[in-house]
Amino acid sequence: MATIRIEGLAKRYDGQRVMGPLDLRIEDGEFFTFVGPSGCGKSTLLNLIAGVDAPSAGRIWFDDRDVSALSPGERDIAMVFQSYALYPHLSVRENIGFPLRVRGRPRKEIAHEVDRVARTLGLVDLLERRPRQLSGGQRQRVALGRALVRRPAALLMDEPLSNLDAGLRLEMRAEFKRLHELHGVTTVYVTHDQEEAMVLSDRLAVLDAGSIRQCGSPQRLYDDPDNLFVARFLGSPPINVVRGDALAGPVSLVARRATPAGSELFTVRPAQVTVDVEPRRDALPGTVVLTESTGADLWVIAEVAGQRIRGRAVPGASPERGSTVYLLIDAGAIQRFDEATGARVRIFET
Ligand SMILES: Nc1ncnc2c1ncn2[C@@H]1O[C@H](COP(=O)(O)OP(=O)(O)O)[C@@H](O)[C@H]1O
Ligand SMILES: [Mg+2]
Missing domain, CATH: 2.40.50.140 (Nucleic acid-binding proteins)
Structure with missing residues (x-):
């Protein structure tokens, strides 16, 4: 687990600024959410933290480690996306164990860790199934299991619930919250859904056109917005x-x-x-x-x-x-x- 520190982080495409420069500190074990309308730069920011994308300027630290020049693998993070990207020909057990297998971990350790994760995610009875034999919510749970099996320093999630229908979304939302309390892994979450952000997060940052408009606890931002953008973005029905x-x-x-x-x-x-x-x-x-x-x-x-x-x-x-x-x-x-x-x-x- 790690503290994530961002300094002067910016991204330009073809000279056009799409994000930053941003400064931010995400605490160890925190559930931190970037929330904002479509196109505001949420995925860009998450990809920079993951190392999937390179910044135009700025640095990123995990604890005292400057990870700015490191590959995603070297950063010790796990990512969960909107599309679950499970391997269709592998069973649930093999999908969850995959990150450990490619790292050459011993068989026994893999079996142990897969069982541990499957238990917390309620997947024990589904371990021999293939992804196509699972519901959307179950698939998302397997994707989460695959992310958590390595005990990553940080878990990064990009709109992981937006493919699910409304009822399941609420169910998985509660599940994420429970799992975070259980694992306590530093989590950076991205969503356009203000209610999801409010319910899940210890703190959130409201993004608008690549800038943070305000950062703080959900209640603080709701009760005490610094600007109209934040006042309007949070709350339903709208202010x-x-x-x-x-x-x-x-x-x-x-x-x-x-x-x-x-x-x-x-x-x-x-x-x-x-x-x-x-x-x-x-x-x-x-x-x-x-x-x-x-x-x-x-x-x-x-x-x-x-x-x-x-x-x-x-x-x-x-x-x-x-x-x-x-x-x-x-x-x-x-x-x-x-x-x-x-x-x-x-x-x-x-
Ligand atoms: N590869 C790219 N080339 C040029 N512009 C991009 C690229 N990727 C993203 N953008 C632009 O950056 C902005 C932020 O995109 P993104 O981070 O995907 O937003 P969000 O995830 O909040 O919907 C958008 O205006 C988008 O068009
Ligand atoms: Mg996005």
Whole structure:
């Protein structure tokens, strides 16, 4: 297991910068996730850490070892991809044991290690099968077994769940978390799915166009985003972003000491907006545009001063489209951002 340190790491293709320069430290045993939209540079970054790809600038350390010039094999990492890349003609046992076999480990050791991994992954009864006789989730588990059998210094995973259907994805997600707690191997995980990133990670870095927009614990990034990109990227349903005039009452509380510093946007999470069908003190009247039921919650999108705000209906209420509703917004939950830069404006918060 290892600490991973990145310094000034950058990648250019044909002179075009696609990533970095980035500085980052991933702690020993940490589950660390790079999350961001498609094309933001997640795979590029993971491939640089793995040594599959060479950086245009910068260095990478595993503990005190500068691995920048080392091949993937020499870096002692294991990778799991979206496509499981199992050997079709080999059994599950042979697939898992493969990395040890190519390293010429003794037969007995291989058998022992394969059994160990198969037990933790629930694959004991499937060891004699071929990959084509397995479900998608089982195949992914075999790929993980093959990665873990060597006890690598770090486990790198690139969107390993995106080929699975929704139910299985949730099941495997829980499995990854359990396995990480069991093995404690430093894990660098890549996904475009913010919920997956939030649930799995000790810390995550939100990537946008090859730059880290913010890095920290999932709760920290959700509660205290540094910029609009992070605020918008995390959370479902997505955060409300509006101009001050839509939030007249609550915003005047938040912004009462505001200087006219230019155009600002205000955010509030849908869960911090209560939507009632009865008038309430300090509530903003709005008109229902759309309702969305998830079974557990009824989300109401209402138009207030020409802008849309999503909030949660009070229990039992089911407002009709076009009807008037009353939005109760916790002024303390409102955050402010500079519209031009997207940066958080914190000076008025105490
Ligand atoms: N071999 C390559 N040549 C040129 N551009 C590339 C190459 N590989 C990736 N890119 C570009 O680098 C950016 C990041 O790609 P990638 O790391 O695959 O993103 P992600 O994994 O986040 O979807 C994209 O704009 C992509 O088009
Ligand atoms: Mg990718």
